[in-house]
Amino acid sequence: MAEILRGKVVADKIKEKMVERIKKLNDKGIEPTLAIVRLGEDPSDISYEKGIIKSAEKLGIKTVIKEEEVSLKTEELVNIIEELNNDDKISGILVFRPLPKGIDEEVISKTISPEKDVDCMNPLNLAKIFEGDMSGFAPGTPKAAIEILINNNIDLEGKNVVVINRSLVVGKPLAMMLLEKNATVTICHSRTKDLDKITKDADIVMTALGRAKFLDEKYFNKDSIIIDIGVSMDEDGKMSGDVDFENVEDKVAKITPVPRGVGSVTNTVLLDNVVKGCEKRA
Numbered sequence: 001m002a003e004i005l006r007g008k009v010v011a012d013k014i015k016e017k018m019v020e021r022i023k024k025l026n027d028k029g030i031e032p033t034l035a036i037v038r039l040g041e042d043p044s045d046i047s048y049e050k051g052i053i054k055s056a057e058k059l060g061i062k063t064v065i066k067e068e069e070v071s072l073k074t075e076e077l078v079n080i081i082e083e084l085n086n087d088d089k090i091s092g093i094l095v096f097r098p099l100p101k102g103i104d105e106e107v108i109s110k111t112i113s114p115e116k117d118v119d120c121m122n123p124l125n126l127a128k129i130f131e132g133d134m135s136g137f138a139p140g141t142p143k144a145a146i147e148i149l150i151n152n153n154i155d156l157e158g159k160n161v162v163v164i165n166r167s168l169v170v171g172k173p174l175a176m177m178l179l180e181k182n183a184t185v186t187i188c189h190s191r192t193k194d195l196d197k198i199t200k201d202a203d204i205v206m207t208a209l210g211r212a213k214f215l216d217e218k219y220f221n222k223d224s225i226i227i228d229i230g231v232s233m234d235e236d237g238k239m240s241g242d243v244d245f246e247n248v249e250d251k252v253a254k255i256t257p258v259p260r261g262v263g264s265v266t267n268t269v270l271l272d273n274v275v276k277g278c279e280k281r282a
């Protein structure tokens with residue numbers, strides 16, 4: 001039977017360390033505040049937003065929600081973000097991605113002030129990750145995946161880690177963060193040949209394919225550690241990861257569930273960035 005790596009334990013540990021830091025800021029008259037910009041009502045945006053608000057309330061971090069129409073123009077969104085950039089009460093800005101088709105995401109990314117860019121959208125912040133400078137803001141999802149490993153004392157030094165995803169939001173920054181921890185990283189994607197052979201030989205597989213239950217026992221071995229970052233809906237409309245959990249559960253060493261795995265740590269990591277940003281500006 002595999003060890004189940006649950007997100008809540010990890011999120012609670014991170015939250016615990018944040019309490020004292022938030023108190024220190026409050027003592028200086030600073031109230032950490034996250035602005036959330038959402039266009040339309042995408043279910044995965046809403047689900048993330050709910051998690052953020054719940055955790056923020058618990059920690060005493062303020063949230064300001066800017067809810068806009070999907071038909072919003074790039075220039076209008078730029079104006080909203082510039083207002084938040086210039087508002088001293090706002091410590092961090094999160095803009096839900098992907099943005100609607102009509103919006104120029106590159107323009108928006110560059111508009112978010114690097115000092116308030118808590119989800120690491122601005123290319124200036126992303127460049128730091130690629131330079132191996134981890135002192136700034138790291139994007140929420142890859143950071144949450146790494147936190148699960150660290151908090152479960154899973155050492156990355158010299159390990160063979162396979163990342164299945166090559167996006168700028170997950171795969172590429174995740175690979176850089178793993179390299180920084182001296183892992184040997186292989187990045188796989190939709191054109192990869194013989195994926196099962198590559199993953200079967202790995203110590204750790206971190207996957208964000210977005211195909212419900214796609215990876216079964218043939219992709220793993222009895223010592224595999226699986227970090228499932230995928231979120232999609234299975235044929236019954238239930239939230240599911242990339243891995244066929246029931247199929248592999250008793251054939252691998254460790255695995256994160258979906259839900260209640262990586263996704264449940266993401267909002268805490270984001271809020272940790274809000275506090276970090278506040279501390280830097282204070």
Ligand SMILES: Nc1nc(=O)c2c([nH]1)NC[C@@H]1CN(c3ccc(C(=O)N[C@@H](CCC(=O)O)C(=O)O)cc3)C=[N+]21
Binds near residue numbers: 094098140
């Ligand atoms: N700039 C940006 N950054 C993001 O990180 C981002 C985004 N935009 N847009 C939307 C997606 C989606 N996303 C989720 C994160 C956690 C849960 C989450 O907390 N999931 C719970 C389950 C929640 C439920 O059951 O509905 C879990 O996995 O246990 C959900 C969704 C972050 N995203």
